[in-house]
Amino acid sequence: MAEPLKIALAGLGTVGTGVVRLIETNAELIARRARRPIRITVVSARDRGKDRGVDLSGYAWDDDPAGMATRPDVDVVVELVGGSDGPALTLARNTIAAGKSFVTANKAMIAHHGLELAAAAEQAGVALKFEAAVAGGIPVIKGLSEGAAANEIERIYGILNGTCNYILSTMEDTGRDFADVLAEAQRLGYAEADPTFDVEGVDAAHKLSILAAIAFGGQLRFDAVETTGISRVLAADIAQARALGYVIRLIGMAEADFSQGTPRLFQRVRPHLVPFDHPLAHVDGATNAVVAEGNFMGRLLFQGAGAGDGPTASAVVADIIDIARGEKGVGFSMPAAELRAMEPATTGHRIGRAYIRFTVLDRPGVLAEITAAMRDAGVSIESLIQKGRDDEAGEVIVAMVTHEGPESAVSEAMRILEGADSLTAPPLAMQIIGQ
Amino acid sequence: MAEPLKIALAGLGTVGTGVVRLIETNAELIARRARRPIRITVVSARDRGKDRGVDLSGYAWDDDPAGMATRPDVDVVVELVGGSDGPALTLARNTIAAGKSFVTANKAMIAHHGLELAAAAEQAGVALKFEAAVAGGIPVIKGLSEGAAANEIERIYGILNGTCNYILSTMEDTGRDFADVLAEAQRLGYAEADPTFDVEGVDAAHKLSILAAIAFGGQLRFDAVETTGISRVLAADIAQARALGYVIRLIGMAEADFSQGTPRLFQRVRPHLVPFDHPLAHVDGATNAVVAEGNFMGRLLFQGAGAGDGPTASAVVADIIDIARGEKGVGFSMPAAELRAMEPATTGHRIGRAYIRFTVLDRPGVLAEITAAMRDAGVSIESLIQKGRDDEAGEVIVAMVTHEGPESAVSEAMRILEGADSLTAPPLAMQIIGQ
Known part of the structure; x- marks a missing residue:
């Protein structure tokens, strides 16, 4: 030998x-x-x-x-x-x-x-x-850069942070609030003493930017990942989402648009509503999963242990085995000089449905103020529910699901309501993943 | 260039x-x-x-x-x-x-x-x-032979035939019987004019034997795959499974045992009951999925389009790109001379729960005969249901779920009941996949 x-x-x-x-x-x-x-x-x-x-x-x-x-x-x-x-x-x-x-x-x-x-x-x-x-023991970099190499990748998205997924699925199972579950995760060693990188989505953004560079043949743009973590997700959001047929997951998503001049890159980490019958809805605990959509292969899903000594070591040693076999590869699936500069995309053109939740003071006119802002921004409301919060006096929750429409309209509605006296906290908007 | x-x-x-x-x-x-x-x-x-x-x-x-x-x-x-x-x-x-x-x-x-x-x-x-x-557009051969190369793989299993999965999930959605859905699939071009290779599990067995050789570093033993197709699955089985919290899927499963002398290889294609909360339960239509369990990486899942021109072409061209990159690999993840001879395992030692369904004549003593055979073979019954079939006069269905026990006991019960007058067709036993 x-x-x-x-x-x-x-x-x-x-x-x-x-x-x-x-x-x-x-x-x-x-x-x-x-x-x-x-x-x-x-x-x-x-x-x-x-x-x-x-x-x-x-x-x-x-x-x-x-x-x-x-x-x-x-x-x-x-x-x-x-x-x-x-x-x-x-x-x-x-x-x-x-x-x-x-x-x-x-x-x-x-x-x-x-x-x-x-x-x-x-x-x-x-x-x-x-x-x-990226994604611990899941060979997703190899899967994208070699297995899916024949495809123009149109979109990648997935669950890239095990700590957030553990917290969200525990909140879901127990009905407890974020801070409570985070504290427990820290005691159990599932979350760091300083959990910011994980719960605010920075770790997922690191991974997303790496996957996006590989998938789209573009230069890394970690600086351009729009990032919202899970610290503002309430137990009430999870309950409300469940009643509507969804679970909440922190999703990193990237899309590329090569249709005009300089390619545009959309990268976002944000909690999303995922329908029960979507494969990502069944990714629980510290598991990670990545979906890639290519122009010939269709939709591909990789799922497995996103962290831990065994799975991560498995990925490290797979790389060493490649090298031992003489298969060096190139970092991002093509020579660095071939990677194109990409400019951040504006997200306003994106079309979809959203879940928007407000915490408001329980007083007359609040609902009128919110719905007027929606109307003025051109957001069409599919369903709306208002309910009191047990744990905080005088505060109620207003949660709505929009009809399909431009994300820019939702952003505009948020802007109109910014600083409104009746809101006790900034609203939280989460996109709904389609089938 | x-x-x-x-x-x-x-x-x-x-x-x-x-x-x-x-x-x-x-x-x-x-x-x-x-x-x-x-x-x-x-x-x-x-x-x-x-x-x-x-x-x-x-x-x-x-x-x-x-x-x-x-x-x-x-x-x-x-x-x-x-x-x-x-x-x-x-x-x-x-x-x-x-x-x-x-x-x-x-x-x-x-x-x-x-x-x-x-x-x-x-x-x-x-x-x-x-x-x-194997598995159309899913890079599962690369995933196993390179991505998971650092692991001793303990088990692989999955949904390897899109035609069967399409038929089973359509039966599930519509309540229709096998023959009816197959005929429609043939009309639509989803099933071949001679569907034997697909519906009797031969195609899945081909794929399973290839994956097993790669996963376990063993010589190919297609001849030793125990194969049962889906043609005997009734709409009533699917309804009964659903009532119990399961879907029915044609699963190819392989396990290796290196613990004594000549390695033993277990390979089986058979319809299984899959619990709703298992990732494979949500694999519908012509989608394929493969699960591999390794001693460091834990459980890995690959899912995607199992057939079709685009996905299959994607896999073909990925291989060509590897060659263009100068990365030749070796066929089964190690040199052919390193692949070990493996002997077929006896399955009797396997422990699990099973679903067993009988179609019987509706007359006194039938249930006593069946349950006596179970007792004599040492099969412990967890639940049993008897119900008439609407479509065939005088025939009833007896479906049971066993407690966890050796597969050999179930086989023995089947042997005892072989040729019993009261059975109108051979019984169908399907293993239940655990979490």
């Missing part, structure tokens, strides 16, 4: 130790599949003394991760340190500059610096791989 | 003309993704004069598909002729012998001759690719 592929592993958190465990547990099988053994030679992390539940005595230890790139006993560097810049980025640049392949699970770094790194890797003739950066 | 990759296309049926349309429509995009243009140079089919709705005047025509392999204007041969042997197999062997890569959508040929062809392709240093042979 061929020479082993020698791996340096930077970062020994949950995913890093998962990679160690996987490569040890499945060593024999991996060697058969990769046509050569895969061997970790050196590891690095902040604290050498920490007990991680895996035996590291067989590997060299390097206190300087950035230096691992140039070690003679290393063919591929695996970065699981995290952070969009700093040591992770230094390590990526050093590894590629040293003419070695680089594998990472770092979505923030790829969302911010993916284009630069992909171009450098091509120049150096090495692989840059980041399957684990 | 690099030289075009030159394609010979044998077979111009629905999928063949789909490939022509795709390669023309998405030419510019494919060249960017493949890093070189992909160009059809020569085509071949039985009838040159037939109008196929695509302009073939730009391609050479060859009356002898087998001879295309040795033409100097061909780099890759795409076989869409079909049939497990005959011209398709000759073309495959000729192409590989000529040192050229071979792409096919032919599940029957791969199920029967895949191992031989994979070994020959490795020997010749060319690619053998057959993504389109």
Whole structure:
């Protein structure tokens, strides 16, 4: 059998130790599949003394991760340190500059610096791989960049953040409110102490921008993702959506329009209403799922574990196996120089139905004020319900579903009502996903 | 840009003309993704004069598909002729012998001759690719052999035949019986004039054996797939299943047991009861879906269009793009010599719940006879319902769900009741899929 592929592993958190465990547990099988053994030679992390539940005595230890790139006993560097810049980025640049392949699970770094790194890797003739950066154990980057490569992708959307999905589906199952479920998720270790990146949609936006670049052959535009998280979703919204035949999910969605001049890119992360009979309505807990729609393949769905040590390690090692097989690929499914500049799309042209919820003071004229704003903005109301909230005196909820119409009309209605005295909080508008 | 990759296309049926349309429509995009243009140079089919709705005047025509392999204007041969042997197999062997890569959508040929062809392709240093042979437009072969490559796969199962799924979901929606829905599907072109391969599960068995070889690193054993089709599923079964919280789906399932000596392979195609909250319960119409369970990645689901010209062409051209990118892969995710011989598993050890339905004469003692057989075989009954059939005089249906227990006990009960006078047809046993 061929020479082993020698791996340096930077970062020994949950995913890093998962990679160690996987490569040890499945060593024999991996060697058969990769046509050569895969061997970790050196590891690095902040604290050498920490007990991680895996035996590291067989590997060299390097206190300087950035230096691992140039070690003679290393063919591929695996970065699981995290952070969009700093040591992770230094390590990526050093590894590629040293003419070695680089594998990472770092979505923030790829969302911010993916284009630069992909171009450098091509120049150096090495692989840059980041399957684990999006949707954990689901091979969605491979699925899009290779499996769906023959298609013009028209739209991608999906559930890209396991923490949000866990919180929303727990709210759904228990009727509890966001803050309560978040606190529990933090106690259980399902949410970070600072949950902002997850619950405000930033993590999903990182992943969406990576998928969009691959799907549409465009340059990464993380800066242009319109992002709304789930912190303002109420238990009452979930109950109301259910009564109407929907569940609420945080959906990242991207569409491209190549019909005129500079291609336009629409990217948005926002809670949506998903009808019960849509496959995404049955994605519960920390599961992730991605839908891609292509001009020949039709609709494709990938679903699986979106996080966790095992699934993420599975994606990291799949990348290593590709490299061992000599299949380097290119970062974003085509050479970096081929990726087109794309301008953010205005969303006003989008047509659809929306759910809009107001929390208002229970006093005369409030409903008239809201419905007048809808009329003036040209929003046609399909159904409306007003109900008191048990938990807060004097406050009621007004929830409506619109007929199909332009999103710009909904935005205009929101603008008219901005700062209205009778609203106790800004309204929340969520698009309804069609069949 | 690099030289075009030159394609010979044998077979111009629905999928063949789909490939022509795709390669023309998405030419510019494919060249960017493949890093070189992909160009059809020569085509071949039985009838040159037939109008196929695509302009073939730009391609050479060859009356002898087998001879295309040795033409100097061909780099890759795409076989869409079909049939497990005959011209398709000759073309495959000729192409590989000529040192050229071979792409096919032919599940029957791969199920029967895949191992031989994979070994020959490795020997010749060319690619053998057959993504389109399983589950149409879903990149499940790539997903298993590359995306999930780091995992020991414990089980794969899924909905692999679109015709059966269309018939079952139409029976479900309309309450009509099998024969009636099949006849309609034939009129609409969703089912073949001779539907045996589809409705008796042979097509699904071909696909299952291919997936099992890839998932478990074993030699293909199409001969060892235990196959039961859907032709004996009654509208009454579907109604009864629904009342119990299930839908009926034709499921192909494979499991491997490496725990002792020669690995054991369990492969079965059979209608199953799927609980409403399982992702496969929401796979309707001609959609396919495959679930793979790995020791690190957990459960992965791929879902999409299982047939049709566009989706199948998408898979064919994805294989061509891989070849254009220089990523040849190996047929079954590891070299043919590494694939282990596997022996068929006895299924008796499997534990689960089952649905068993009898059609019986409406006379005293029938229920006693059935329940006595269950008792004697050690099958524990969880629930039982007896109801008359409206459409056939004197015949009633007895449907039961068993408690969890060994499949061998259910088989034994079936054996005891074999040929019993009171049964008007052989009973139908269907396993119930767990969560």
